[in-house]
Amino acid sequence: MTPRQAARARLTTFRVVVLVLVGLFFLVPLLSMLDFSTRNFTGTGRTGAAWALLVTDPLLRGSIITSLVLAVLTVVLMLVLLVPTMIWVRLRVPWVARPLEFFCLLPLTVPPLVLVVGLKNVVLWLNFLFGDTPYVLTFLYVVLVLPYAYRALDAGLSAIDVPTLAEAARSLGAGWATVITRVVVPNIRTALLSASFISIALVLGEFTFASLLNYNTLQVVINLQSKANAQESVAASLASILFAAVLLIILSVVSGGRRGRAVASAAPLPTGTAPAAAPAGTAGS
């Protein structure tokens, strides 16, 4: 074996060992959840009782519905607020672009836990206006998803020539509303999808706001039920992970495909900026 081949073999061994060990660390807890949630502690064999509780336990079922509705409301409010604003800024007020980016990425630096401390008074107002319903969380969740949604939409808008499209549409007699809804929006469909998916995944996993403001969302109930039935909590946890994983994997396939086609035009980003800040701050939030 030449030294070169020896080095090659060493590298392969290193790669296999590292990937297998790290892979095991990530796989074992997930498999344990499956095993734990289907184990029959009173007898032998397997039982789907804990999984059945996902639909039969009224508290858990209610919280799943609450969280799903919250996810939809958050996506709607996020898109309504962010999309026209970002397009408008590109077209008419480019000098706002930097401050807009700064504020949209600010929630990465101000942890949700800090926001919830400062939001107590705002929430009192929301309760006064809309009543004491968990759906007031929508307003707070939009802040939470802001950095991720902003990045997704920004990437989509950067990939197309917004001013030229707008000028073409305007010269054909389109108004600004038409430019935004019928010319620009259809061109950033993938970005809208990415922003929506990541928002849904974040809302379904959110615990901090909901638990400290005492609303029974999915994660809060999972935590609550663990005292009574740990298997139910583990089953619900695994279900919510799998759901979020499916969403995020679809997302990465969709955006990966797009990147593949636009590889020449996409400028490489400095380390950290795009991928780094994306997941930061949410893990464990």
Added chain:
Amino acid sequence: MARRSGVRLRPALGVLPFGVYLLIFLIVPTVTVLIGAFAENGRPSAANLAALADGSVATALLNSVAVSAVTALIGGVVGALAAYAVVTGRPDGVLRRLVTSVCGVLAQFGGVTLAFAFIATLGISGVVSTWLDAHLGTSLTSSVWLFGLKGLVLVYSYFQIPLMVIVFLPALDGIRPQWREAAANLGATGWQYWRYVGLPLLAPAFLGALLLLFANAFAAYATAAALVSQGSPIIPLWIRTALTSEVVLGRQNFAYALALEMIVVVAAVMIGYTLLVRRTARWIR
């Protein structure tokens, strides 16, 4: 003149709705925390800040810093090795796409669900802990180490490692194979290449990533909240105590002071991160 500035400012009205939203739900809470930390009973006061030096609160800060630093280091080293194992494969291979997708999901996978994943694995009746006790004679099922600081370190690593992989892959991509070949042509051994070329080039990116991971762990709340149900060994859990039991240490505004402490630490770390990223961006093109 007035007319012209009116013409210039009118398009800016388009960003007003989003601006108002940001003001209420992002800026007001942040400012509330900043001001509230310096007040008590409506009067300026340093009492809340002084209370941060209180024995158990100061210990919690030290614990928070320790947990964040250790998990950043573990996540950083393991994540960097995993990223290297991936990057030495084919750049457009299945492995790379799989790992980036999975890491994207896992880095988001924090919170309550993650706590239950580890309770199902290593908790009192966990799958792995039961097996280890039966086969290797350990006493994991009768121990509560998972619910203390050591447990937090292990559980946090689960989202720190994937985050590191995502953050560090672009930096490793920036290392050109030509540099290695050039070094080899000049007679450098593998060790010399890493000592004098590879590691110095990667150092800023690595340190930057460590800071990002530190901030990520420091601000994490949900995982700790679900895992640690009694006591407040770390700062985020002190904030929970301060929020849920109105008056802590005889002070109403103590939560603001704790939140301010968290902002200061996270902001300082993130500024360091930004500076390092800028340094890295100089040579990664």
